[in-house]
Amino acid sequence: MRTGDVLLMMGEGPLSELIAWASDGAYSHAAIVADAGDLIEATTGGVVRTPLRARLADRDHYRFIDAVRMDGGHGPGLEPADAAAVLARAASLLGMPYPVDELALFGVIMAVRGKWPRHALGRLLVRVALDHALPDDTGRVVCSEVVYRAYAECTAEPAGRLAPVIVVGERGTAPFPDIDWKRLLEQLWPLLGPRDRQALEPARTALLAGTEDGAGLPGLPVVGDDELEAARRAALGRAGLLAGEGGRPARLDDPGTVVPDPNPRLVSPQDLAASPSFVPLGRVMQRDASHA
Template sequence: MSDLRPGDLLLHASKGEISKLIMWASDSDYSHIAMVFEPGLIAEARSAGVLFAERLDARVQNIGKAFHFIDVLRPRQPDPLPADVLQALQESARRLEDAHFALNQMLELGLICALRNKMPGGTLVQRLVGSLLARLVRQDPTRLVCSEFLYLAYRDAQTEPPGLLAPRFEHVARPDRPFPADFDLWELLREYQKASGAEPEGVVQEMLAAAGTGGLGALASSLTGAQGGSAGLQSLVVQARQKSVAGLFLPVGGGAVNPELTLPQDFADSASFTFLGTLVP
């Protein structure tokens, strides 16, 4: 931990059902990304919003509890970051402070699953993701996910020359990751409920109520009715693809990047960053 510098990126392998799905859908070992903002402090987008006050030592203490491990990346050029470049990066991140965390990471997840045909066909999981997509497909530019926040912070840093820190991304083929054998649907619902906040008419409350009165069958029926099964999911895929600037996947060989569709793994695959190792106290 003492080797870390401001600007370093922290790739998290988080525990929890949403994290399992993100890692499965992206064929990745990572589900979350944060940045060392100042010595001992982390900047990240999470369910509470865009935050700059999480202590690094507290995060490290959660390794083995909330996280399996945390890997570290460092900007390749310039290395080390000059004081004026680091200040530009910090100011760029601060300009995003009023944005809220977007649960549209579930949107990314659902689209990737559908287009890669990874989602187990006709299952309750597919219907659940379809139901969540219906509420999340209307994306809000004031809402960010973790990887989108950091991509924009680096890309829009006002450096000389301009674009000095802009990450270069390209699609990298990865081995297919099997669906998590220990996936817990009910825990996923609880995680989503906690992250989305209490909404009396919200989809999570409706689903939990259906499960409480009619069990698993009633929940499956309500989800199928709400979205029309896989046909509804495919319709949402079409809508989201029309919104995408660069398409769902990053273009082979680089090119324009849609920040909303970046994932933590994209940073790990980028030639703009050097892998340092796994974080230890």
């Protein structure tokens, strides 16, 4: 692996499944290869360095990992000066406080894609995720934002020359995933505030008691399309990009359209996977069925 290569990962767990479904893709996490055998990524503990070897061996938390490489214009790979600039920008993001969790990444993707599940608990979780998305504190980042900004904001001349091209993706037809709702709520609970916990407490109680499977949970508020759309517009407004006012959300139904001046906070792992700026290197880790 070379400095600047991007790792696209499918994590383990129901929230990762929701992120992949919402983005019409196969990935829930992204990281950039640094130097000294490390990668740089945003996690719940901050923007950190992680040993690359350890990640490629982590079959407990990741199902598979694919790698892509920037097309530097003279074949795949960056010139040494460009690689150094990308690494320097990625390293400058290390230690950023209060990074956004996976629930917020799910909210970011839902704000852009606007896919509403039919399942009552799924709709409530989307509503909660949209409130978590794109917080006003600009010091918070999602994993794919770190990768995008490392390229787009580095010192390579002219400015923005290495910014990955982002295009509107195809609308997927995959059904809503068969979610383990009990496990999902266990994963989400530490990320929720008091108001969200109060809304989800009846569902959590029923699931923990084993009396429901998520299909007909009691006490759930009804979340309509209008409420979800209003929450979506509020999330996009916090990013300074309202649906229908130019930019990406206005062209969701026009696959292949290049997004001009993408907002880094709206870039998803699937956007990086679909970017024509990157060349696929192939799968670098695959968990076998016996490990599931």
